[in-house]
Amino acid sequence: xxxxxxxxxxxxxxxxxxxxxxxxxxxxxxxxxxxxxxxxxxxxxxxxxxxxxxxxxxxxxxxxxxxxxxxxxxxxxxxxxxxxxxxxxxxxxxxxxxxxxxxxxxxxxxxxxxxxxxxxxxxxxxxxxxxxxxxxxxxxxxxxxxxxxxxxxxxxxxxxxxxxxxxxxxxxxxxxxxxxxxxxxxxxxxxxxxxxxxxxxxxxxxxxxxxxxxxxxxxxxxxxxxxxxxxxxxxxxxxxxxxxxxxxxxxxxxxxxxxxxxxxxxxxxxxxxxxxxxxxxxxxxxxxxxxxxxxxxxxxxxxxxxxxxxxxxxxxxxxxxxxxxxxxxxxxxxxxxxxxxxxxxxxxxxxxxxxxxxxxxxxxxxxxxxxxxxxxxxxxxxxxxxxxxxxxxxxxxxxxxxxxxxxxxxxxxxxxxxxx
Numbered sequence: 273x274x275x276x277x278x279x280x281x282x283x284x285x286x287x288x289x290x291x292x293x294x295x296x297x298x299x300x301x302x303x304x305x306x307x308x309x310x311x312x313x314x315x316x317x318x319x320x321x322x323x324x325x326x327x328x329x330x331x332x333x334x335x336x337x338x339x340x341x342x343x344x345x346x347x348x349x350x351x352x353x354x355x356x357x358x359x360x361x362x363x364x365x366x367x368x369x370x371x372x373x374x375x376x377x378x379x380x381x382x383x384x385x386x387x388x389x390x391x392x393x394x395x396x397x398x399x400x401x402x403x404x405x406x407x408x409x410x411x412x413x414x415x416x417x418x419x420x421x422x423x424x425x426x427x428x429x430x431x432x433x434x435x436x437x438x439x440x441x442x443x444x445x446x447x448x449x450x451x452x453x454x455x456x457x458x459x460x461x462x463x464x465x466x467x468x469x470x471x472x473x474x475x476x477x478x479x480x481x482x483x484x485x486x487x488x489x490x491x492x493x494x495x496x497x498x499x500x501x502x503x504x505x506x507x508x509x510x511x512x513x514x515x516x517x518x519x520x521x522x523x524x525x526x527x528x529x530x531x532x533x534x535x536x537x538x539x540x541x542x543x544x545x546x547x548x549x550x551x552x553x554x555x556x557x558x559x560x561x562x563x564x565x566x567x568x569x570x571x572x573x574x575x576x577x578x579x580x581x582x583x584x585x586x587x588x589x590x591x592x593x594x595x596x597x598x599x600x601x602x603x604x605x606x607x608x609x610x611x612x613x614x615x616x617x618x619x620x621x622x623x624x625x626x627x628x629x630x631x632x633x634x635x636x637x638x639x640x641x642x643x644x645x646x647x648x649x650x651x652x653x654x655x656x657x658x659x660x661x662x663x664x665x666x667x668x669x670x671x672x673x674x675x676x677x678x679x680x681x682x683x684x685x686x687x688x689x690x691x692x
Contacts, residue, residue: 292336460504
C-alpha cells in the first residue's frame, strides 16, 4: 500500500465467552463502521484504506467470543476486518481512542454475548456503530456521527431496515395503505460505480430520498427505504424487507457506467427479472450488481430450501407479469421527463429482484460515464422532475390498490405457501 495510509501495527483480544474486547493499534485515528451479520455470526468493520503491519499469524487464533478474524483491502480506498464469532453477540461499545499516556490510537470493540432472540432484535440497531467522520470527499463519507470524547462509543441512529411495530393510522387503526419500498443501491463499503466525481451510492441515495419525499407528500403510501444513510445492506436483506412488509412494489435505484473503451451510452433503463439476460449489456450489469454481496462479505450460497416449490414458482410467474406491466407504465411516464436509453426495457438475473411475491424493477437512472447523464444525476431539478414522473407511474400502477384500501391487495399476487 502506498505511503500516507493509516498503519495498523498490532491487534489483541481480551475477555471471555461472555464479554470480549477487540483492540487494533493505529498510528492515527480513523473513521469506521461496525455491524454484525448472521449465517455465520460475524462482526464486520469497514475502514478507509489501512496498511496492515500486524504480527505474523494475527487472526488465526481466537479468544472468548472471537473464533478468528481476517483483514485486508476490499477495494481502492477501503479496508475491512471480518471477525468470526463463536455465537450470537452484539457490539456493546465501539470507539476510536486518541493516543494518550504512551498508548497509540486504538480502535476498540466491546462484544457481548446475547441469546438468539436478542440478536435478532439487535441486528442492524444496537450493533451498528461508526467512528469519527471524514469530510465529504473522504472514503467513508457521508457519515453522520460527530467526534466525542475518547473512550465513548459513537452510535448511529437505527437503520431503516428494521420496523419495530406495525404502523397505525388515525385513532390507532391499522395503516392499510400499500407499501412502496425504495432501494437505493450499494452503500457503505460498496461504492458502486465510480465513473464520475460522485460515487453511485451517493447519487442513488439522493434520488431515493427525493422519490420518497414525493410519494409521502401524496399520503397514499407507506414508503420504506432499504437504506437512508451510507449503510451497506446485503442484497438478500433488501429483498426480505419488501417481503416482510408485504410490499405492493419494490423499486431499486442505480446508475450505470460503460467500461472504458466500450464507447458511450446515455439515458435511463428499466430492468425486470429474467432467467436469461435480454442482451450482453444486461448480463454484464446483473453480474456487476450481484457482486455487491461479495464486497460486503456475505455468504452467497444461502438460498431458500423451497425455491423449487410449485406454488412459489406460480407466484413468481405472476409477480413477473406485474413487474413487466409496471416497467412499461414507468417507461411511458419517464419518457415525458427524461432521456431514455435506446433500449429502455431490459431484463436479467438481478438478485435484488427475486422476491417471488413482490413486483420489482431496477432502474438505472443514467450513465455516470456520460457527461450529460452525470450532469443530470447531480442536478436537484432533474431529480425532482424524474421523481415526479416515477411517482405518476406508481400512482397509475397501484390505482386499484388505492381504490380497494383495506381489502385484498390489488395488482399483486397472493403470498405463496409451501406444501405441507
